[in-house]
Structures are given as C-alpha cells and as structure tokens.
Amino acid sequence: MANRTRLGLESLELRTVPTTFGLPWADPTRLTISFAPDGTPVAGRTSDLFSSLNQDRSPDEWQRDVLRAFYTWSSRTNFDVAVVPDGGAAFGTPGRLQGDPRFGDVRVGGNRLTPDVLAVTSPPDPALAGTLAGDVFVNTNYRFKDTPYDLYSVLLHEAGHAFGLPHSADPNSPMFPRFNNTRTGLTAADVTAIQTLYGPRQDDRFEGAAGNGTIATASAVPVPTGYTGATPLLAFADVKTAGDADVFWFDTVPGRDDDHNVTIRVQSSGLSLLAPKVTVFWLENGVPKEVANVKADSAHYTGATLEVTFDGKDDDDGTTRRYFVRVEASEDGPFKTGRYAVAVTFDGVSTVPPANLGAVIAGPYQALGADDLAALLRNPTGALVNRDGGTNETPATATALGPTTAFNGASRSEAVGSLASAADVDVYRVTAPAGGPKVLTVNAWALPGQAARPRVEVFDAAGGRVPAEVLVNDGGAYTVQAAGLSAGAAYFVRVAGTGAAGNYYLTADFGAVATDVRTFAEGPLPAGVTRTDTLYVGQAQLFHFALTADAAGVPPGATVTVRVIGPSGTFVLTATAGETVSLPAVLLRPGEYRVEFTATGSAVPVTFRLRGNRVTDPVGPVAEDVSLLVEYKDPDRPDRFRYPDDFLSIDPFYWVPGLI
DSSP states (O other), rough: OOOOOBOOOOOHOOEEEEEOOOOOOOSSEEEEEEOTTTOOOOOEEEHHHHHHHHTTHHHHHHHHHHHHHHHHHHHTTTTOOEEOOOOOOOOOOOOOOSSTSSSEEEEEEEEEETTTTTEEEHHHHOHHHHGGOOOEEEEETOOOOOSSOOOOHHHHHHHHHHHTTOSOOOOSSSTSBOOOOOOOOOOHHHHHHHHHHHHOOOTTOOOOOOOSSSSSTEEOOOOOTTTOOOOEEEEEEEESSSTTHHHHEEEESOOOOOOOOEEEEEEOOOTTOOOOOEEEEEEEETTTEEEEEEEOOTTTTTTTTEEEEOOOOOTTTSSOOOEEEEEEEEEEEOOEEEEEEEEEETOOOOOOOHHHHHHHHHSOOOOOHHHHHHHHHOOOTTTOOSTTTTTTSGOOOOOOOOOOOTTTTEEEEEEEEESSTTTTTEEEEOOOOOOOOOEEEEEEETTTTOOOOOOEEEEESSSBBBBOEEEEEETTEEEEEEEOOHHHHOOEEEEESSOEEEEEEEEEEEEEEOHHHEEEEEEEOOOOOOEEEEESSSSOOOEEEEEEEEOTTTTTTTTEEEEEETEEEEEEEETTTEEEEEEEEEEEEEEEEEEEEEEESSSSSSSEEEEEEEEEEESOTTTTTTGGGGBBBBOOOOOOOGGGGGGHHHHHHEEEEEOO
16 A cells, blocks of 8 residues: 555554553563464454565565664663564463563564554553563554555654653654654664663673673683583673674583583574674684684574584693683674573583573573572473572571662662572562652562462561552562652562472562552452442453452451453452452453452451553554444544443543442
8 A cells, every 4th residue: 555645653552541651671681572473363353464564575574674673772772682483372362471482572463453553562561461561563554665654664663662662752753653754763862761761781791891802801601510511501691782792711621531522502592683603712822723613694683593513622731721702793694782692512421401401591590600500401490599598588688689770760680589498488688779769660470380489578678568569460470569669778579489499580670650550449348249340441452450359357268259241251360368369461342341249258348459450452443343343432522432321531441330
C-alpha cells in the first residue's frame, strides 16, 4: 500500500492511558528478543509478520533492520538485547515476565491494524504486563518499501517504548509521536533519557583501571580451587565500544597425557548482538605467536558462537605454557558492542558435556566466582551457589549489595543466591541513592530447573517492616515494591523460601517511578457466601490481578478464590490466608464479566483485596475480528463510554461492586 499520507506512530499505551513510563526492565542485562512465526495467536487473530515483510525483502534484511533499531538504544546504555528462538506460543500466554524459554522477553509480531497506526508496543511495565511486556506489533497492512515509512525508523520509535521511554516533544527525536522524517539515530536528549533508566554502559569486571586490551594488562581467566582441567574455565565480559578489546590469559594444566587440544569458545549469541573476533597466541621469546583465529562476518547479525581448537602444547621443558585470548569486535560484523562469554576447555581431561556449558553461559552467573561456576558446570540444576552457611540470616550479618549500576539518583543491585533448605533465609543490605524519595522494586526469581520459591520482605534500619506491595507471586517469580523510601537510607531485603532448596536471582532497583496499582474490590468475605461483582469492559485490554487474603483472625488454611467469567473465558486465582498471589496478565475482550469471590476454611469472614490495573489492549481494534470491536461507546461523545445504569466515563472499563 503506497499511502503517502503522513501517519502517526500511535503507541499502544496512548489508546487506553494506563501505562506508566520510566520503569526499567527487572533484568536488563539479559533482555532477549524473538520474531514470532506466522500463525502465532494474538488476540483472536494470528501474526503474519513474515509473509508481509518477506514480500519486499529477505528475512535477513528486515530482521537486521529491526535489530539495528534495538541496538541503537542498547549500545548507548547498560543493557543488551539477544536473539532467541520463538516457538509460536500465543502472545500474552501466561509465563515468566523474563527468561521464558518459549520466546523472547520482547517479541516482534505483525497484524493488520487500523489505518492510523504503523506499529504498536505493549506496555513496558514488566511487573504488570506479564509476557506481553515490550512486545511489538507491526501493522502488516503497510508495505515498508517505496513509502515514506522505513522499517528502521518505525522500529526505532517502538524500541524506545519497549525499553520504557515515553513520547518526546522534540520533532528531531525518534520518540516524537508522528512520523515526520526518516531517522538515523538518537538525539542527545534520547541518550540521556535511556541512560536515566539504565545508566551509561559500564566497564566489565576485568577491565581494571588501565583496561585489559594488551598483553601487559591482560586478565586471568578465573581458576577454581585445586583446578585439574575437569571443567572449562569461564569468564563473562563486554566489548564496551567499537574499539574496545579484551585480552585474557590462562596456563595449561599438567596431566593431559597425549591429548593436548584446547578449545576456546567465545559466545555472544544468546547474550548480545556482538559479532566477535577471537585471536589466540603465546609468547615466544617475548614475541606474540598466533596459533588460532576466527571472526564473525556480516551474516552474524544475531551474535555468534565461535570456537577454535588448537594443539595447546606445554613448554619444551614440560612446564605449563601461558596462552592469551584476544576478543574484540569483528571488522566484518554489523554490531560492534555487547556481552560475551569466553570458555577454555582442556579437551583431554574435561568431563563436562557441551550442553552444561551452554546452560551456564545462558544464566545470570557473570558475577559468580570460579568455584561456583565449576560446580554449576558439573551440575547446572543441582549445585547450590553462594552458599552462606547460615551467616547472613539477620540484618546484623546481612550481605551488603553495592549497586551494579548507579546513575541519576537511581541504582540497581543484583545477586545470585541459594536457599539450602525450607528454613533457610538470606538477608541483603541495600542503600538508597541520593536525590529525593525513592521507590524500591525487588524481584526474586527461581532459576531454571530450581524448585525454590523465593519470597521477599523489606525492613528499615531499625528493623521495622517496610510496607511493600506484592505485585507478582506466580510460577517462582516474586516482585514487591515499596514507595516513599528515604534517600541515603539503608534497607534490608529478606529472602525466604516456601519449600525445596534451590538457587534464585535477586534484583533491587531504586528509582523514582512506582507501578500504578489500584484496588478493584475488597472487604470481609464470609465462608459459604459468594460475592458477585460486575466488570464491564468497553475496549479489549490486558488486566493484571493480584489477590490478597488477610491472615488476621482466621485459621492458617483459610482461602479466598476469585473467578472472572465472561467473553474471554474463565480465569481463577486462589490465595491462602496471609499471602498474595497474582495472575499473569490476561486479555479481556469487550463485554460483561461476572467476578465471583468465595472464601473457605474459616468460621469468620476473611478480609480480601483484589488489586492490579488494566494494562492495555495489545493489538488495537481489528475490523476483521468482531470480538474486539468496542462496546458501550456513547453515540453522542465518541471519547466516552456509556455503561449500564447510564454511567458515563472516559475509562475503558467499569467495575460495579456486588452485595453480599
């Protein structure tokens, strides 16, 4: 369609208003992206991204433009995007907000949208949006060739939204809400905005004051205690700029008999878009002597996994020989910065299957020591890491977490820990940065293959419990948020489990913006009585629900259940007394819903609260799908909804409390 009309890049969140911008991803250093295959369900339709964009360009060409848009943002700040496969599960399907093995954290799909949009992006609030957070839908009614709308410029705008940025009033910014010209990059204000959320790109742990780009400043690949070569050596690092280079060294190990082969693996795929180059050499009489090299080329636009195997001889006198590994951006590659892992395997003595190495490289383990990495390489799902032996159970013995990043009055800390038993707890100390009242968002996730179900509480320096809203408690993920905290003050994060032992990943973010959560329904609920509320949905939109059952005055096993029943099916959530549980974001189509609340296991009423928010419509109204057509529109005022009982509102939903 060669429509020359200047169209608005209408963002999804502007259609139904609830989205809160300025909220960073919980784990931006491991943000992934995937391309949904055609046929992937999306709100009653199926994605047709490939069949549309393939009409004018090859998949490699248009995917590279999409990734170039995301890379333009990520290369200027402290996170990366990495491409992962997409298995075609429905958009918005329940699952982890990050790290779902079925698809990327950000998914790119296509749909035939209304003529006033070029693309839409789901809300960037990962606490509420579930697996739809950051997902981008290209309007496949448009052809991005021989029109004013080039795909890179359109996706540059949508990538900004996917990372949490609002529109800009600057016509020169790619975040300007109307497509007024082709974009080639970011303005200075755009760079400031993205760095306000994630900080500037930082040196990796191996750089040191002088960097590690030369033999003289080379960094040792960390070695476990009593190392014999049975596990690969592993280091995680970052090519920070196009001209950056990292040099590592390692020594051969004795006892390799006749098999002296050494395999060097440098992997950016699954970690970033970096196209790396690897050179291996040793010093002969002080002169570098190259023994192997390999580099990515222009085809490696999704990152690369490079391996070189060479005869890693010892010195002639039988003593160990030192080898050096230089990692830099390939001159032939499309993307010049990003995270990577370097692994050194002594083939003749290593006992670790290649699959174990891949599983550990894919995990959030870059800050672990060599002993913990070796344990994970031997048993990726069974080894407990950072075992504290019960030494950080109280605020007095808490593990201090310095900020992984600190910038513009915000900071982010992270840790990988383990709960050794159901009774084990870990306590961490974090400090709010300067610059006004803070919002602390804490995420705790069970790592893949782990049975642990971490729970989080926040305390102040005096030992008092800090009121914190539980936003997510679902499938091993737990998120709390505490607002109004004092700048410069110390706080304690207590992690406990609800069952089996296992490893977890913890992030603690101090920022200025809180997730917008509202109360839908609350009150005392007698057992054996059903309270029925009514929800009228005027426009298809996502909802996030979190249900709390208070423990005060009721038996420990008492429960509250909510059922949401209507045009989109039935959704059920049950909370036991004293806990909050959440439901992954659900799409509610327009129409009338019955919301039933019941309590069990208590002779006295159980007090409950159903909180959350509307998130938004993930794809916009689609004329061909009558189930998504807007209902309850006021015929006299198109910007208003007129609900039953003649209730007039600008909100796309209306909640009517029921009587008991």
